Amino acid sequence: MAELNKPISYENKIILAPMVRVCTLPMRLLALHYGADLVYTEELIDFKLLQSTRQINDVLGTIDYVDQTDGTIIFRTCSEEKNRVILQLGTCDPDRALKVAQLVQHDVAGIDINMGCPKKFSLDGGMGAALLSNEQKATNILTKLVEGVNIPITCKIRVFDNLQKTIDLVNKLVSTGISAIAVHGRTIHERPQHNNRNEMIKSISQSVSIPVIANGGSREIEKYSDIAQFKKETHCNSVMIARAAEWNCSIFRKEGLLPKDDVIKSYLKYAVDYDNSASNTKYCIQNIIRELQESPLGKIFLRAETLEEICKVWDMDEYYRVQSKKFQAKGLQNRIHFTPASISGAKTHNSSCKRKYEDDDVTLMRCVFLRGRYLSDTDLPKTRLLKWLRENGKSDIVPRYYTWYENKLFRSVVVVDDKKYSSTYWEKNKKRAEQGAALVCLCKLGVINEGHLKENGSLR
Ligand code: FNR
Numbered sequence: 001m002a003e004l005n006k007p008i009s010y011e012n013k014i015i016l017a018p019m020v021r022v023c024t025l026p027m028r029l030l031a032l033h034y035g036a037d038l039v040y041t042e043e044l045i046d047f048k049l050l051q052s053t054r055q056i057n058d059v060l061g062t063i064d065y066v067d068q069t070d071g072t073i074i075f076r077t078c079s080e081e082k083n084r085v086i087l088q089l090g091t092c093d094p095d096r097a098l099k100v101a102q103l104v105q106h107d108v109a110g111i112d113i114n115m116g117c118p119k120k121f122s123l124d125g126g127m128g129a130a131l132l133s134n135e136q137k138a139t140n141i142l143t144k145l146v147e148g149v150n151i152p153i154t155c156k157i158r159v160f161d162n163l164q165k166t167i168d169l170v171n172k173l174v175s176t177g178i179s180a181i182a183v184h185g186r187t188i189h190e191r192p193q194h195n196n197r198n199e200m201i202k203s204i205s206q207s208v209s210i211p212v213i214a215n216g217g218s219r220e221i222e223k224y225s226d227i228a229q230f231k232k233e234t235h236c237n238s239v240m241i242a243r244a245a246e247w248n249c250s251i252f253r254k255e256g257l258l259p260k261d262d263v264i265k266s267y268l269k270y271a272v273d274y275d276n277s278a279s280n281t282k283y284c285i286q287n288i289i290r291e292l293q294e295s296p297l298g299k300i301f302l303r304a305e306t307l308e309e310i311c312k313v314w315d316m317d318e319y320y321r322v323q324s325k326k327f328q329a330k331g332l333q334n335r336i337h338f339t340p341a342s343i344s345g346a347k348t349h350n351s352s353c354k355r356k357y358e359d360d361d362v363t364l365m366r367c368v369f370l371r372g373r374y375l376s377d378t379d380l381p382k383t384r385l386l387k388w389l390r391e392n393g394k395s396d397i398v399p400r401y402y403t404w405y406e407n408k409l410f411r412s413v414v415v416v417d418d419k420k421y422s423s424t425y426w427e428k429n430k431k432r433a434e435q436g437a438a439l440v441c442l443c444k445l446g447v448i449n450e451g452h453l454k455e456n457g458s459l460r
Contacts, residue, residue, distance in 0.1 A: 071338030
């Protein structure tokens with residue numbers, strides 16, 4: 001059994017705040033690189049973690065929690081952040097929360113419960129800010145965790161309009177034995193444009209004995225020295241920064257902010273080194289470049305679909321190619337190679353299920369359908385296939401598509417002239433799966449050049 005992390009302190013810390021989709025491994029490592037003391041993950045929902053399996057990834061040197069239904073990485077971590085990463089959990093159930101905590105406790109430095117999220121999804125599920133008005137549930141969750149695992153437990157709340165009501169709640173939460181509490185100085189109904197209630201955070205921090213981590217100051221944090229002012233106004237010696245770090249992660253640098261291009265390049269290096277998904281990488285960079293998306297460079301970036309293409313915008317495509325070759329040589333497996341659990345199980349128990357699209361008579365290639373490769377609808381593989389049949393005197397042949405749906409993923413076979421073609425890549429919707437099958441067919445008929453597909457990233 002792996003050893004527990006060293007106990008951490010929440011005193012005098014500058015922290016990367018939890019942000020959905022932003023706080024994945026590359027951004028957390030970048031924040032630590034620039035000087036953050038602790039980093040929070042994005043909020044991870046308890047049942048998602050419980051349906052994942054923990055896997056050691058020797059190629060990347062990471063620990064991955066992989067969703068067994070669709071192959072996505074729910075949580076990826078590595079030794080570089082081991083003693084500094086706090087996993088934020090979305091939960092409304094003490095038993096589920098404890099199960100997750102027991103699952104991850106050797107891989108993280110602490111666990112935080114999200115009690116501030118005002119989104120409908122969280123509120124409807126009794127999670128996030130719903131816990132602020134369900135004190136009993138909130139304290140039950142914290143007590144169960146504090147008693148059940150040996151790493152620090154914290155929570156992150158929003159304030160009420162009423163100071164005393166907020167202090168009363170904080171006292172109840174503190175009585176569970178948590179190690180610190182992060183306070184976002186806005187109510188559940190307030191949005192980022194509203195003033196952060198720094199005075200209220202100050203009163204809270206003066207009335208409790210554990211560290212209060214001040215949050216909500218990004219509008220006033222434009223440079224490193226502004227962090228000290230926020231600490232002073234909130235009377236907290238630890239602060240947590242979200243948006244200012246999302247926009248420019250070098251906010252954690254004592255020496256001052258770096259230009260966005262430098263930040264993006266450093267971010268991309270981590271994204272490549274840890275095989276981050278192209279969609280997540282693109283999302284994070286979009287939030288860095290923001291209004292620059294309208295610039296010529298921004299427009300090229302928006303068209304990028306693969307990690308290699310994103311890297312190319314910042315002249316890092318060679319770095320991508322070298323690293324990805326290295327990973328491939330070591331046998332890196334990722335979503336591209338994923339087979340839904342029900343099917344991989346079928347290999348051993350009942351292979352008839354698998355045979356439908358991987359029979360000897362199905363021609364297989366691993367083609368990913370990348371929408372951006374096709375400038376107009378007439379270029380799409382399915383349309384091209386019909387056109388090719390028409391132009392080659394085979395108008396009587398109508399391609400027939402058969403699609404299988406397994407655990408939220410899709411796989412199609414196209415039958416043309418009694419021959420079957422399929423991509424081994426499981427797409428996230430039926431349309432894409434059909435286009436993928438048509439792409440394999442076009443390639444095998446010689447309409448599309450295999451080398452060209454490889455070059456543009458569609459063939460893996
Ligand atoms: C957030 N926030 C947030 N909070 C949380 O507890 N868990 C989460 O997963 C998220 N996700 C998230 C995503 C994005 C894109 C943003 C901008 C914010 C809220 C965040 O942690 C913080 O409380 C607020 O943004 C206020 O702090 P700043 O931005 O003023 O530093």
